[in-house]
Amino acid sequence: MPLTPHGSLRAVCGPAATVGTSLEGLMIAFRTPAEGAFLRAQDVRPAAHDADGLIYAPALSFPRHATAQQVIDTLRHMRPDAASSSYLFVTGEAGRLIGALSLHQLVVASPDARVESLMSPSLISLPEDLPAEEQARILSDSGLMALPVVDGLGRLVGALDAGDLLDAVEEEATEDMYRLAGVHKDEEISRPLSLAARDRVFWLIINLGTAFLAASVVSSFQNVIAHAAVLAAFMPIVAGQGGNAGTQTLTFIVRSLALGELRFANARQILLREIAIGICNGLCIGLLVGLLGWLWKGIPALGVVVGVAMLGNLILASVAGVVVPLALKALRIDPALASSIFVTTVTDVCGFFFFLSLGMLALQMGYL
Template sequence: MPRTKERLALDSARRMLHHGAYSRVVNLLGPLHDAEVANFLAHVPLDDRRRVVRALQPAKLQRVLAVMPSDALAETLADLDDKTLTRLLSGMPRAQAAGVLRSFPDSTRETVLQAMDEASSGAFGELLAYRQGLVGAIMRPDPFALDEELKVSEATDTLRRIQGEVPLYAYVVDERRHLVGVLSFRQLLIASPERRLREIMTPDPISIRPEEPQEEAAALISRYDFVALPVVDEEHRLLGVVAVDDIVDMLQERATDELYKLAGLGTGDRVFAPVLRSVRMRFPWLAVNLATAFLAAAVVALFRTTIEKAAILAAFMTIVAGQGGNAATQTLTVVIRSLAVGELTLSEGLRAVAKESVTNLLLGLGIGVLTGMMAIPYHPSVVFCLVLMTAMIVNMLVAGLSGAAIPLLLRALRIDPALASGVIVTTFTDCCGFGTFLGLATMLLRYLG
């Protein structure tokens, strides 16, 4: 279906949702691509989403759920009875279904696993044994593998008999299922039919352990331009495979998660989330920010007498604190991103702190001089401009120091840097900005004119 028609159908479906015409919504969504339907449902109110899901044809529903974002999928299925939930999860890719099961209470997980056949239950149990964030949690078990002693003709015959999803690579294993090589379909097509796979395979392929973080798998896939990465155990036996689309999904979810954490939000908060849930998720972080704001206010209150004598200080102290906060946000973004993708390790922390400190010191010199010059029309005192410039330089330096050091310290304490760095660093820059500017002004008050 052309993109214009898809957009028109989705716009019509949104209008029908407002009127509660769920059967008409289902008719409009029926011809659309499964991924379009999944994305549409993920961004409508939860109650509407659940009603549409119940009305979709089973085959269509199964395909849509298989490509729906995991957080939206979990809350969509949360109110289903155990029998329906078991049926739907059994038809989904195992790694995705295991991710959904993780979000449910232990009692629900046990009920669903007991209702499955022994093989499926065992496979799900193995995936659930890996905690969220590890490679094992997103790997696809039972990857396509061929014995190294097979002839090319036998391997191609095996490939022709595959039903369902075509494998990305053909992994080559020995008799004990140790991973010994990998084959592309091109290698199979151009090789002589009588040759053995061990003769044409690429030996010792790069692999990863299931206990490794998912970011490591993403780094390897990006570095070597893979479309899939084999997962092996400690004895190098082939356990599963991580595909590039699994990594893309993980990175998208991780990016959303990091963005929400920086704003002090939970990932369950959406534009159409219930009002009380949004309030519950946002209030604690706002309360923490309120407490830190009072710390900054307490610093300002120490210089109340100075402000009464030179009211112009009240106008400019926010500039010093604000620029420090902006510089700290830039540093935080660079450092947290570098930690997330593995560019920065704790052992390199001092070097990173030094680099960001020097960077912000130079920025402070430039911004400080510019600020002093721009302040002349408001207060032509040279001393005032020097106080403003000095305070700006000091606060920008503090922004670089704290913006680099605090995420590293939190990571060393096993606390997510994205969750707490922002509010801590902002408190540093606010208190330091106000304290430095007003402190210098107090010392030189008689020269301010």
Template sequence: MEIKNFGKPLGPFWRHLRGALFRHESGLLSELLPEVGDEELAHAVDSLRVRDKLVILRALPVKRRVKVLLELSDWSVRTVLPRLSLEETWSVIMAAESDDAADIIQRLYGPVRERVIARLREDDPHDLLTLSVFAEQSAGGRMKTELLSFRDTLTVDEVRREIVGDPMARQKSNYIYVVSQSGELLGRLSAIRLLQADSKLKLPAIMDTTVIALPAGLDQEEAALAFDEAGAIELPVVNHRGRLLGVITADDIFEVMEEEYGEDVSRLAGMNENAHINDPMWLSASRRMPWLGVNLVTAMLAASVVGLFRGTIEQMVILAVFMPVIAGMGGNAAQQSLAVTIRSIAVGELRHLSLVRVVAKEVLVGAMNGFLAGFVAGLLASIWTGNWAIGAVVTIAMTLNLLMAGFVGVSVPLTMRALKVDPALASTVFVTATTDVFGFFVFLGLATLLLV
């Protein structure tokens, strides 16, 4: 057995790959490509010109071509797919598992998509047209249609014979599903159970009827939570009538979790979830600018609040020294509360908790931390300036700002969830803006009342 070290540095491989592409050495290219894993090769392909991307993809066996294509960045897929011929696209779709093939079809557009759809109407062995109807981020969009399903009228011996005669049986579902004449899911059983059962028994006599089935329209995050709660490796997907459509496996859920994590991280920073380090500069700039524009507006709002107290600052310039401290501590505290809340939403913890208690707890935590941090900052400010009144203002302002930070950190994502918007969608921008504006207003307002 050959064991490859896919974790080794890609430096030498990268140099040889670029050299082979530059000199058009197809032989050397064929020797290099098997040396790295699919994901590592995809990262390398993402960095190449479109022409070289096509050269590498066409040099791969069709099965591996599918795997590498699915690992490419969104931009690479959008630039590569339209440049493949109809036959190349068709071969990729037919070689992919049904759920992956449906994803590829959804990324096609124009005449190529129309021709592929027309061809599927004549020859659709994996029921891909049905899959392409479902949203990509739903259980129906994630499922695959290759599965072992049999009518409830069959005996154990008949099913055994059918499975033995199916050369693709090992690549299908982990369980054997039992359906009615109309296709309604009745139950399932494991391969071990099938082997141990009396050959004359019919499937309903040995099947497990307590099966968790996912509605085809269920969001992929909810599907992932269902897998987690059930400790499942595979779950069936049904339509509104209970008809078996396909199955979702644990590896599909791993991909969902990875995608959702990446989306949350990107959206928290106001980034496009499809952003990739190898995207063209103009694309990266255009994707980042909208939320930078929003951030600019909120920053100007905070600056306008400071401007309201220009006279106070002119009389006590030392106040300007402590303004970043108040705003920075509030922003950091809000980020902590925001992270805890978004994580709780993602893993479904809030479904069993009172939202009022959750909000109250975060507000109290913010107030406690604000008082402790404010006391230390106020003490240092008093010693530094020799003015205990300034220390008192710093303490009170930081306590109130961190209290507000706890409130907005938990309420913003909860509000966005209630509005059916992704809680991670640029929550950081709104939360930071709130703590900046409130922190400056409270600090300078107190200074105006107590010090001037």
């Protein structure tokens, strides 16, 4: 192996790799005139997955006293592939991460310059035990192409790359969308029919139980419906609009939880915001459906009953869309997994109860 003008360089290759073909098992060692000894950089690690599915790119790290020319020569012999991080990292005592530098900084620097004088010591690093959502949020807020990931002792584990993060976020978004609909996360066209049917029928059975709960509420008002059958025509409207509003709120909240934008610290503020939206939408839709009900059936009281029930159900849908996923998260249950069933149950049961209770009151007062 050729010598550099600033000292001898030796690349030590493990049995699983050869220089220029793979980074797995590869270690880099330097001999500098000042040190007079071999100084080994932290092992270069292959891409790895953490428990949350994020991909850590191989992190190229060098000791603080290595020179710019030594690092450049080493990179030329290693020929790192595109899976490597966009940045080079610098380590100190015990292999702990102390800084980072870009390839541009390395190329324009004096050949004798040590990497510790070129690096940026103000470094944002990600603990490897940090949840994937938090790691993604920190990387996104940093505006950088990659961030180093360290273990509990501050030693380099890998690097979280923006491109890999995008793939992980896309996969997570797909899983959340499937879970909201009660579909298995691995669902695809080629999946066996028996497995797809088995996974879907479980949540359909759960939903059937909640449907019977809503039916029991309607059944308790059967005498009111018998005397004012016109109420039956508007029941699906009240429950359906409540379910749609709850799904809108739920989708926003689950996404905010996944991105780390919603935490228990700011939950009250988000709840009040969603209640305000529910009141605005409830007034708008309530007035519209009340007016249409009055014009359609020619009964003013019916319009009032439908409009007020709609207002109440849309407000409740906003509350349920926030409280249900937060409660599931507090219980360490994935909010995307079961929230939709509970929110739909709340809007159906309470929507029917509000509407038929107001209908019974109007009937007793002689307006229907």
